[in-house]
Amino acid sequence: MFKAAGTPEILRSHQKDDYYLTYLRTSIAETFQLLAGARKWIKWRRELDVMSDLGYFLLTTLSGNQTIGEEYVNIVQVDSTRRHIPSLPRRALMALLHVVSPYILQKVLKNLETTLQTAPHRAEETEKMLKALRALQQCLIYLHRLHLGIFYLRGVFYHIAKRITGVHYIKYMGNKSPSSDVSSVTFKYLAWLSLGQITFSAFIQLYHYYQSTMGSSIYKTHAFGSTTEKKRMGLIYRKCSLCLEGIQSPTLAPCGHLFCWNCIHTWCQNKSECPMCRDKFQPHRLVFLKNL
Numbered sequence: 001m002f003k004a005a006g007t008p009e010i011l012r013s014h015q016k017d018d019y020y021l022t023y024l025r026t027s028i029a030e031t032f033q034l035l036a037g038a039r040k041w042i043k044w045r046r047e048l049d050v051m052s053d054l055g056y057f058l059l060t061t062l063s064g065n066q067t068i069g070e071e072y073v074n075i076v077q078v079d080s081t082r083r084h085i086p087s088l089p090r091r092a093l094m095a096l097l098h099v100v101s102p103y104i105l106q107k108v109l110k111n112l113e114t115t116l117q118t119a120p121h122r123a124e125e126t127e128k129m130l131k132a133l134r135a136l137q138q139c140l141i142y143l144h145r146l147h148l149g150i151f152y153l154r155g156v157f158y159h160i161a162k163r164i165t166g167v168h169y170i171k172y173m174g175n176k177s178p179s180s181d182v183s184s185v186t187f188k189y190l191a192w193l194s195l196g197q198i199t200f201s202a203f204i205q206l207y208h209y210y211q212s213t214m215g216s217s218i219y220k221t222h223a224f225g226s227t228t229e230k231k232r233m234g235l236i237y238r239k240c241s242l243c244l245e246g247i248q249s250p251t252l253a254p255c256g257h258l259f260c261w262n263c264i265h266t267w268c269q270n271k272s273e274c275p276m277c278r279d280k281f282q283p284h285r286l287v288f289l290k291n292l
Contacts, residue, residue, distance in 0.1 A: 002170050002171070002172050003170065003171055004082070004168070004169070004170055004171070005073075005075040005168075005169035005170055005171040006155055006171070006184070007151070007152065007155030007184065007187045008187075009073040009074075009075050009169070009171055010075070010151075010155065010158050010169055011158065012069070012072065012073050013067070013069035013070050013072065013073045013075055013169075014069060014158050014159075015069070016068055016069030016072045016073075017056075017067050017068060017069035017070075018069075020056070020068050020069075021052065021053060021056055024052045024055070024056055025048070025049050025052045025053075028048055028051070028052050029041060029045065029048060029270070030270070032044070032048060033270070038242075038267070038275065039242060039244070042242045042243055042263055042266065042267065043243060043244075045266060046103060046106075046107075047103075050099055050100060050103050053098075053099040054095065054099055054100070057095040057098075057099065058095075061077070061091050061094070061095055062088070062091055062092060062095060064085070064088075070169075073171070074171055074172055075169045075170065075171050075172075076169065076170055076171075076172060077091070077167050077168070077169060078167075078168050078169070078170050079166060079167065079168070080166040080168065082168055082170055086165070086167050090165050090166075090167065091167075093165055094161045094162060094164075094165040094167055095161075097160070097161035097164060097165065098159055098160075098161035098162075101161075105140075109133065109136070109137060112133060113130065113133055113134075114246075116129055116130050116133070117130070118246070138205060142198060142201070142202060144160070145194065145198050146195070146198055147160050147163070148194065149191050149194035149195045149198060150191070151191075152187045152188070152190050152191035152194060153187075153188060153191035153192075153195075155184075155187065156168065238250075238258065240258075240259050240260045240263055241257070241259065241275065241276055242259055242260065242263040242264065242267060242275060243260060243263050245260075247259070247260050248260045248261070248262070249261035249262070249288065250288075250289045251264050251265070251286050251287065251288050251289065252286070252287040252289055253274050253279070253281065253285075253286060254274075254279065254281045254285045254286075255274045255276075255277050255279040255281070257274055257276045257277065258289075259275075261286075261288055264286060265283065265286070268283040268286070269283075
């Protein structure tokens with residue numbers, strides 16, 4: 001009657017949960033925009049997403065119930081013995097690691113990068129710290145992709161939080177599908193392709209890092225522009241009209257207004273228009289400006 005859940009069931013479960021999480025985030029975001037306005041929503045959108053996710057897991061996992069995705073494919077969370085439901089502290093730790101820790105980590109890294117970039121006198125040590133910080137961000141991305149590749153290969157932990165807390169899945173009331181063996185082989189092929197792609201991407205990143213380290217200062221000046229020139233053009237300290245902070249990853253709308261990439265991209269998911277002049281345009285017409 002019970003057996004270890006396979007890769008297809010776990011994957012479908014998380015896809016179903018992601019669908020309802022997205023629906024919940026969108027509903028809360030639209031309500032918040034109506035009550036507080038678009039600018040407040042842009043400022044607090046990440047915190048609202050965290051609250052939405054915590055609310056979803058509070059009503060499901062932390063309450064001792066299945067999530068919608070788990071109920072959809074008939075799987076249940078169990079501890080490492082596969083005989084007992086995970087304890088409440090274990091489930092709470094899993095939810096916090098899955099929802100809150102990525103938000104805190106991203107917030108800390110972003111604030112640290114902003115502090116280093118806006119330092120009045122950027123010495124050589126500061127530049128080294130910036131490079132190390134960006135390398136750390138890339139390593140975190142590769143760690144997540146590596147974990148996903150391992151999941152496709154072994155089919156146990158889809159999220160890092162479940163691996164840390166030792167939360168497994170078992171399937172009940174289900175017969176073995178005739179295509180389960182074929183699916184297992186398919187996912188293993190996908191796993192090796194993912195791991196190969198990660199290895200190749202890491203090699204490319206190391207090659208670019210080597211080039212940037214060994215490149216001449218003249219090349220860097222022509223490729224990226226000097227800080228003095230940027231200050232003269234007024235690009236460093238220009239504020240985004242949505243978040244009211246310095247523009248990060250400047251993006252040009254067809255009407256000519258500049259915004260942060262994340263701000264205008266998030267805005268266009270709800271309204272395909274310029275927040276300043278209300279000019280209508282499709283999101284694919286946004287132009288990301290490099291080297292500014």
